[in-house]
Amino acid sequence: MWSALIAVLVPLQSVLLPSVKIGGAMADLGLVVTCLTGVLGGELHGLLMGLVMGWVMSLFSVIDPVVAMGIKGVAGYVAGFAGRYLVALSPMIVAIGMGVLSCGAGLATALVLSLHDVQDGWWVLRVVVLPQAVLDALVGGVLYWGLASRYGIERWRGEYRIS
Amino acid sequence: MRMVNFRASYNTGRLVIVLAVVLLVGFLLVPTHLQQIFQQVGSPVGWVMSWPLRAMDGVKDGLINVWNGYVALRGVEAENRELRKEIEYLKGQNNQLREAAAATARLAALLEFKQQANIPTIAAQVIGRDTGNWYRAIILNKGEADGLRPDMGVITPAGVVGRIVKTTAATAVVLLVTDPNNAIAGVVQRTRDEGIVEGTASGLARLKYIPMLSDARPGDQVVTSGLVGEFPKGLAIGTITKIHKEDGGLFLSAELTPVVDGEHVEEVLVIQSLPGSGEGKRQGTFKEKPTS
Numbered sequence: 001m002w003s004a005l006i007a008v009l010v011p012l013q014s015v016l017l018p019s020v021k022i023g024g025a026m027a028d029l030g031l032v033v034t035c036l037t038g039v040l041g042g043e044l045h046g047l048l049m050g051l052v053m054g055w056v057m058s059l060f061s062v063i064d065p066v067v068a069m070g071i072k073g074v075a076g077y078v079a080g081f082a083g084r085y086l087v088a089l090s091p092m093i094v095a096i097g098m099g100v101l102s103c104g105a106g107l108a109t110a111l112v113l114s115l116h117d118v119q120d121g122w123w124v125l126r127v128v129v130l131p132q133a134v135l136d137a138l139v140g141g142v143l144y145w146g147l148a149s150r151y152g153i154e155r156w157r158g159e160y161r162i163s
Numbered sequence: 164m165r166m167v168n169f170r171a172s173y174n175t176g177r178l179v180i181v182l183a184v185v186l187l188v189g190f191l192l193v194p195t196h197l198q199q200i201f202q203q204v205g206s207p208v209g210w211v212m213s214w215p216l217r218a219m220d221g222v223k224d225g226l227i228n229v230w231n232g233y234v235a236l237r238g239v240e241a242e243n244r245e246l247r248k249e250i251e252y253l254k255g256q257n258n259q260l261r262e263a264a265a266a267t268a269r270l271a272a273l274l275e276f277k278q279q280a281n282i283p284t285i286a287a288q289v290i291g292r293d294t295g296n297w298y299r300a301i302i303l304n305k306g307e308a309d310g311l312r313p314d315m316g317v318i319t320p321a322g323v324v325g326r327i328v329k330t331t332a333a334t335a336v337v338l339l340v341t342d343p344n345n346a347i348a349g350v351v352q353r354t355r356d357e358g359i360v361e362g363t364a365s366g367l368a369r370l371k372y373i374p375m376l377s378d379a380r381p382g383d384q385v386v387t388s389g390l391v392g393e394f395p396k397g398l399a400i401g402t403i404t405k406i407h408k409e410d411g412g413l414f415l416s417a418e419l420t421p422v423v424d425g426e427h428v429e430e431v432l433v434i435q436s437l438p439g440s441g442e443g444k445r446q447g448t449f450k451e452k453p454t455s
Contacts, residue, residue, distance in 0.1 A: 010294070013294045014292060014294050015290070015291045018291070025296045028295065030294070058294075059331055060291060060293070060294045060302050060334065061294045061295045061300065062295075062329065062338055063295050063297060063298065115344070116343035116344050116361070128296045128297060131296075132296055
């Protein structure tokens with residue numbers, strides 16, 4: 001199932017999303033799915049999903065694979081950690097959390113990557129980090145809402161929180 | 164009793180016939196202008212009779228309309244549906260043919276260019292864009308299995324697209340000339356002033372390190388200098404739009420509009436390693452199409 005998910009996400013991210021960029025940026029579906037996996041499945045699932053998603057996505061990007069794996073892996077782990085200790089989750093809370101995590105991941109990526117001088121802090125925030133965080137929050141919130149309204153995902157959370 | 168009645172009516176009938184014949188003959192013998200009296204007397208009767216006639220005609224028209232509009236059109240609705248389907252199909256086919264014609268024109272230009280240029284190239288299609296927001300890059304449908312390697316130059320008949328930075332067995336990632344992290348050796352075609360072409364944050368390009376005394380001006384073409392391995396000399400990179408002094412004050416810098424819109428390119432040529440390539444050595448020159 002995970003392989004199928006990745007096989008669908010990569011073409012979506014590489015082919016479809018660049019055509020529907022908003023404000024010059026697109027949502028990072030890999031990060032969104034990683035964070036949702038962490039929230040619903042726990043730290044380990046989030047970490048593993050982040051590592052795999054980062055590696056696969058980096059094959060179709062200029063970004064260094066180690067950086068992509070590290071950033072997404074940490075994001076997945078943090079999402080799992082947060083999911084374990086949050087008492088109640090709602091689409092709004094997930095969206096806000098997703099936005100915060102996306103901002104963190106974006107800033108960390110900017111720090112780790114050796115970007116050109118013209119890509120300064122303001123450019124990073126204005127062109128990449130903030131627009132992407134807004135889109136990630138939106139996509140994450142909508143996805144969580146869709147999952148929550150269709151499936152009993154609170155039960156999944158309960159299971160991993162007990163274990 | 165019946166016999167009497169029959170006879171009476173029989174005689175009356177004969178009388179009526181005779182009278183009618185006499186009247187008819189008399190009527191025929193009457194002058195024409197007197198015959199108009201009958202016409203005039205009959206006019207109100209005609210007017211009265213015209214109403215039921217019109218009403219009947221209206222009913223007939225209504226029936227004909229019903230027949231033509233509904234009953235006789237039972238098959239037309241199905242025919243209409245079929246025709247609509249056919250229109251949709253033909254529209255789709257027309258679209259495909261237009262797309263095929265456009266692709267054929269692009270590929271023909273690519274092939275012509277490939278034959279003209281005295282450099283070995285591999286044709287490839289763009290199948291995607293960078294999965295992140297950090298770089299301006301495209302994904303090609305060919306990779307290591309097809310002979311593509313990192314640092315190979317990527318071009319179209321119009322000019323430079325970028326260079327390969329990463330490959331898998333079946334794909335290659337090309338960093339576009341408009342990305343700030345890309346650097347290509349360029350030269351102003353008219354003045355022969357050399358510099359380095361980099362992308363800008365706004366998605367254009369600029370030529371850096373132009374000598375202070377350069378005569379370069381807006382409108383000048385910038386082409387590859389052939390100083391480094393991935394591109395031969397003379398491939399178009401962009402057109403100068405603005406020149407300004409760099410912050411240090413030792414060089415000029417020129418803003419360029421790239422000749423190739425990397426965000427919308429669909430087919431490209433990848434330049435394979437040039438014969439006798441080496442760092443700091445001038446590469447094979449691109450032979451421009453002779454203009455007659």
